[in-house]
Amino acid sequence: MATTQTETLYVQHFGKDQNRKLDYYLSQMNGYEAAKKALSMNQDDIIGEVKKSNLRGRGGAGFPTGMKWGFIPKQSPKPKYLVCNADESEPGTFKDRDLMRYTPHLLIEGMLIGGYAIGAHIGYIYIRGEYTREAKLLNEAIDEAYAKGYLGKNILGTQFSFDLTVHRGAGAYICGEETALLNSLEGKRGEPRVKPPFPAQAGAFGGPTIVNNVETLCAVPFILSRGGEWFSALGKVEKSGGTRLFSVSGHVKKPGVYEINAGSMTLRQLIYDVCGGILNDKKLKAVIPGGSSAPVLTADEIDVIADIEPMAKIGTMMGSAAVMVVSEDYCVVKLLQRIAKFYAHESCGQCTPCREGTRWMEDIIHRIEHGHGRTQDLDLLLNISDNIAGKTLCALGDAAAGPVSSFVKKFKADFEAHIRGEKCPNA
Amino acid sequence: MAKRLSQKFYDEMKKLEPRYPTKVALLLPALHAAQDEQSWLAPDIMDEIAEYIGIHPAQVREVASFYTMYNLKPVGKYHIKVCTNVACCLLGADEIVEHVEKKLGIKCGETTPDKRFTLMEEECLGACGTAPAMMLNDDYLENLTIEKMDKIMGSLA
Numbered sequence: 001m002a003t004t005q006t007e008t009l010y011v012q013h014f015g016k017d018q019n020r021k022l023d024y025y026l027s028q029m030n031g032y033e034a035a036k037k038a039l040s041m042n043q044d045d046i047i048g049e050v051k052k053s054n055l056r057g058r059g060g061a062g063f064p065t066g067m068k069w070g071f072i073p074k075q076s077p078k079p080k081y082l083v084c085n086a087d088e089s090e091p092g093t094f095k096d097r098d099l100m101r102y103t104p105h106l107l108i109e110g111m112l113i114g115g116y117a118i119g120a121h122i123g124y125i126y127i128r129g130e131y132t133r134e135a136k137l138l139n140e141a142i143d144e145a146y147a148k149g150y151l152g153k154n155i156l157g158t159q160f161s162f163d164l165t166v167h168r169g170a171g172a173y174i175c176g177e178e179t180a181l182l183n184s185l186e187g188k189r190g191e192p193r194v195k196p197p198f199p200a201q202a203g204a205f206g207g208p209t210i211v212n213n214v215e216t217l218c219a220v221p222f223i224l225s226r227g228g229e230w231f232s233a234l235g236k237v238e239k240s241g242g243t244r245l246f247s248v249s250g251h252v253k254k255p256g257v258y259e260i261n262a263g264s265m266t267l268r269q270l271i272y273d274v275c276g277g278i279l280n281d282k283k284l285k286a287v288i289p290g291g292s293s294a295p296v297l298t299a300d301e302i303d304v305i306a307d308i309e310p311m312a313k314i315g316t317m318m319g320s321a322a323v324m325v326v327s328e329d330y331c332v333v334k335l336l337q338r339i340a341k342f343y344a345h346e347s348c349g350q351c352t353p354c355r356e357g358t359r360w361m362e363d364i365i366h367r368i369e370h371g372h373g374r375t376q377d378l379d380l381l382l383n384i385s386d387n388i389a390g391k392t393l394c395a396l397g398d399a400a401a402g403p404v405s406s407f408v409k410k411f412k413a414d415f416e417a418h419i420r421g422e423k424c425p426n427a
Numbered sequence: 428m429a430k431r432l433s434q435k436f437y438d439e440m441k442k443l444e445p446r447y448p449t450k451v452a453l454l455l456p457a458l459h460a461a462q463d464e465q466s467w468l469a470p471d472i473m474d475e476i477a478e479y480i481g482i483h484p485a486q487v488r489e490v491a492s493f494y495t496m497y498n499l500k501p502v503g504k505y506h507i508k509v510c511t512n513v514a515c516c517l518l519g520a521d522e523i524v525e526h527v528e529k530k531l532g533i534k535c536g537e538t539t540p541d542k543r544f545t546l547m548e549e550e551c552l553g554a555c556g557t558a559p560a561m562m563l564n565d566d567y568l569e570n571l572t573i574e575k576m577d578k579i580m581g582s583l584a
Contacts, residue, residue, distance in 0.1 A: 170459065
């Protein structure tokens, strides 16, 4: 294995029930020591350390976390908020669930430090509604933290106070989009907002707000205790620090959550060396590399370094590091139909290109899959996806367009065979 | 209007009130708590929530209807939600849904006449490494096969 992996931050704590408790966190994970250190530091120095760490958002967009924190105004007439995006709604992603159920205190400590750094006294964890059990575990951990003085008033004997509340979503993919999430937090429909203003100026309840992913916030205590430079050096490509949690699923022998140093291996190494290769030793057909929104890769495109910039360079995205592997005997038309159905179902309906286009694409792919496709359908699909991408308020439009255009372009022969009425070449 | 939501519901809301700067932010938590005790959100329940929060009943419906987890129709004692998104489909979720449909004699989205089972297709549950996955009421069941499904359903009284 061509990895230089020597140390993992998270995965060694996964899988055991006792890890959830505060005493484990204190004795085995150096719990709340980073917060003690942070609360004695200047806020700008904390943000500086996070900037140095090259930590980039783990939810999907990959925005530099330290820079994001730096956007928060120092003075604000309205209260500031720190919100954890625990919606984990991007299909294929399941890493945050493990972080929350096995290391809930790590997230709480990350939020405590983040809240202090941006001057917020109120934090929310917006967790997807389906994670009922994980929400309960988080609430138990929060109760423990309050009882021991890691949350609440005058934390660890300082002037700093921080309240943390778990807020459950209720089944809407779009609430992973940060402004839709904020609307949902405020008790509204989860419809994305027009930006600007960005959340750092006017977010939750009109106050300056930072929204960070679970894994992003879980990295913060490590950065504070061991330094931004140390964290940055864990990354093996430029501008990307730390380790990353990959959620690998589909037709691999060993699916699961894997932690690797950022940029330390290719997708091929991840799939074949780490995950044991393709189920039943079949041939690889396709890889969806960053959640279902990421443009698909063919079997000969996977020698790319699995990190933000190398993936962007070849026209796909790292996204939430959710890698879905498809073997040769699964029909890609059927697969795209399922993806298109998802986006049509989840479009919030605010923007016409997305509302109409996602439904229309689903109809067309449905008819191709069921043997009623027309020759002009493939051009029509590319045309519709082109008219959605970049023409909507939020990224759901791009997320719906990317799979359609990439599947149609890269697996054209499969689609054409369906249109000609031939038997599916794969199934 | 006679109150149908329990004292426990109102106590829980009272506890949450200071956590939010506005009362309307309690809407999602209130809908969850109400559904937990009622199993679905009947019109008079939504009206009661509207009255408690101090908003128009239409605003409650507008929000409740946006989110798929809020049941706006009665559901069975066992609410089966099978994920059929990408990772689960790759590993046979479609066949599982078909099998359950046949077994129960209902289609997705329907409830059996004896009100015991409601079957639904669900979007990604975030359990793709242990696909196919489903929810049975509030619990996750993972690594499903048709045999395992038969066993699970056989164990439900």
